[in-house]
Amino acid sequence: MKQKPLKAVTAIEEAQKIAFAPFVFQTTVTLRDLGVLDYIFNHKNEENSITNLSEVLDVSVYGLEVLLEIAESANIVSKNEKNEFELTKTGYFLTYNQMINVNLNFTNDVCYKGLHHLKDSITNTKPEGLKEFGNWDTIYEGLSQLDKKVQKSWFEFDHFYSDGIFDMALSIVFRNHPKTLIDIGANTGKFTLQCLNYNKDVAITIYDLPGQLKVALQNISNAGYADRVTGEEIDWLSENPTIHHTANVFWMSQFLDCFSKEEILKILKVAGKAMTKDSELIIVETFTDRQKFKNAQFSLQATSLYFTALANGNSRMYDASVFIQLIEKAGLTVTKDHTLGDYHTLLICKLK
Known part of the structure; x- marks a missing residue:
């Protein structure tokens, strides 16, 4: 109208x-x-x-x-x-309001200065605002080295929009009693820890950049689960990233939005090569075209500019239709499409 x-x-x-x-x-x-x-x-x-x-x-x-x-x-x-x-x-x-304060702190501590470089970021397709924090190609490379206040605001923002759906997702992830799980982009290891608490038999391999991997493995060790978890370093922007294991479940939660369409396609193809016909790839995202509330869509659209100016210069928050097309192009197919809470979508994918 x-x-x-x-x-x-x-x-x-x-x-x-x-x-x-x-x-x-x-x-x-x-x-x-x-x-x-x-x-x-x-x-x-x-x-x-x-x-x-x-x-x-x-x-x-x-x-x-x-x-x-x-x-x-x-x-x-x-x-x-x-x-x-x-x-x-x-x-x-x-x-x-917790959500508003998480957003305020993220904007103020992480994004505010960097957004001044938005025009250059658009022009150069590079996160030019990242120079406010350090000399890295992407924010993920320097995440473990950020100032503690900035780091705190970044993780609180990231966790606020992911942790709340973990409980809802666990019953779906473990409905077929998987024995092995690969957590791609494990961050601080929060979801891995919830899986280990939820199921006493599952063995998990986490894949992430060296800095994040070190933090995640330390958190898992501190919780007493080191015997069920292994870690693998991976750089998805390298020429030939490889997943060296297979698993019943491959998990990517709010991970793929950190990459461009071309990079997402590459990641999905790499995951597909590691999957068997019985494996499931579970993707969780907050899609811009699946929000009940206009302010939620606005928040996601604003977050896209964080990716532009600070994170990597070429990713964004996507429509679900974009992801589904990329999944199909990678040789996978969506078998289940779930809504989690007010904001999230969970896609279950298998090999075609």
Whole structure:
């Protein structure tokens, strides 16, 4: 359905919001980190004037004035009849909603500076923003070397959008009682650990870059499961990456979106060579065309620009139709198509 055109005054207002969006973003992060928003909410029945807030929080009156003025215009705070500040619903979610805070921290700590190089990244098809952190071709090579705060925000973002579906996925993964599983892109080993807890017999091989592999194997060893797990280093961007084992189940969770279409096809073909007719390849992704909520689709589209400017310069969040075409082209076929929760799709693939 075609939307009605905006009136000029409304269109100008929306354009102004975009023009000054970084100011509102940094205001939000600053008010949150200074404890202003939290204090206003938790002391809603007390005096929340500029003067009182300044005294209690040890923030200058000037600082609070400039921050709270724009926060009020952005509908993060409002004033009551006493001219004191209150948190709006938007302000509440910015302060207390886990998903919003994960997104805020990821944007602020991981993406903000790098996105300044977006035009060069588009022009050169390289993650030019990555130079803000180090001299790597992709962020994955330097992930284990990032500043601890940046690393924390990256992993919290990654885990928030993957860990929640693991419980739902486990019953599907183990419905045929697999004895062996290959976890491709194991990251910190969280899913591997859940599999080991879920099934006492399964043996798992994890494939990842050296830095991530070291972390994952250490976490698995600390949990007492080293005897059931082996690790293999792999660089999917090398000329001839190879999976040296076969397994009942091959697992790729939010892994393939880290690559271009051409690279995804190569990975799927490599996986196919390692599979037998009885093997299953299970792919979990958040597809842009399968989101119930418009804000979820918007978040995924924004995440694509992280891949462009910082991660690798050539990947993105994809439509399901793109993946299905690549799966078929790689000599595989989708046998089951599951929805997991509100955001995720789980595809079960077998050799044709």
